[in-house]
Amino acid sequence: MRALLAMIVGWGGFAFAGEPPHHHHPESLPAAAAPTRGSLYQLEPALVDQLGQPVALTVFKGRPVVISMFFASCTAVCPLLISDIHRLEAALTPEERARLGVVLVSFDGARDGPAAFQAILKRHDLDATRWRLTTASADDVRLLAAALGIRYTQLPDGSYVHSAVITLLNGQGEVAGRTEGILQPVEPLIEALRTTATQGEH
């Protein structure tokens, strides 16, 4: 029995034994450079935004980006998740805020779309020039969730249970910070954002 449990613990170690997600760039990288091997911009999900327009995951490339996953009809966790990102924005200087992009990808490609997204943008008073609320195919939802370390399951009523993860990407699409759970302090992400800004996105 002890050997079996030790195996689980051992495998758990495997899961987190990969390369650290954050790579340091001593020199400034041009925004048009090809994504690095540690970049989420290596993924190419087909996203559709709140205007019904196709949008690339790289839409805010060269700028810090907050990315998370949600669904519009969610009444429990998701409004808090959006409030958390809003709270993070509010704690930034106006200059920092103007540079920050926000990408939210819905789990619910079947029911979400421009109408639901416009309502959310209005209800939360979000800056539509910097926020992209998007849908993707079921395959791309699974891909992004796996890349962001988000777990989810669709329930029989069509809604979703999911982990609430807010990820900060640097200008190259590499993970610079991450919080898990709602109503977390925003300071670690802000600190990561400022570190990223001084590391090469002049």
Add this chain to the structure above:
Amino acid sequence: MLTPLALAFALLVPPGMVRVGPGVYTPLYPSAPGLARIEVPAFALDVTPVTEAQFTAFVQLHPRWRRDQVASVLADARYLSHWASADGPGAQVDPAAPVVHVSWFAARAYCVARGARLPLEAEWEVAAQAGHHGPVGRDEPGWTQAILDWYARPAGQRLGPVGRRPANYWKVQDIQGLVWEWVEDFNQASAAGDRESQARFCGGAGAQSASKDDYVNFMRVAFRSALAGGSTASSLGFRCAHSVSGKDTP
């Protein structure tokens, strides 16, 4: 001479695959009461896990999955680390052994390149719960004990070739006893990496579970819950699936 119906079935089940199900999967930790019993429509599944030789051919055709070119968001540092070089396993690895040290992203890309997909967890479990004589093996003498014996063997031992073990009721081979296998929805909330469920696992739910049947399933649930999409391990491989009726994702 094939009847039209038999011919249709032959066309629906791709070569190297067999038809599995329909069946029912009852997860140990359902996400919701409505998911305590998951009905799985019939699907097609590879008879054996994907081999080192098959994955080598894939990597040679798709260099972005070479270990020296793969994006680090798609595979950890141990990805294909048992291969002698970036373009092949070399002479020390049995080409007929199941490929291991592959991430979920890589396994998924392999199946998609074949026009297939990874099996859903519920599909995989339906295939794996079969005995030699029926769709549910746990009441067959020695069936559960054989799995426990395999789980108790240390990982990292040299893996033998696929296709040498007796097929189960669905004519599927090696689904128990050789390697652990990726499933499409490994990142389900039911086995969430959140604090609550980690506490549940650390509390020894497996040790407390009512029966050995629960225990073998618990082992797989716990294993999957520890995985990230880029994770690789020396005893973790995969096989592909295909829908035989309706759409690809139920």
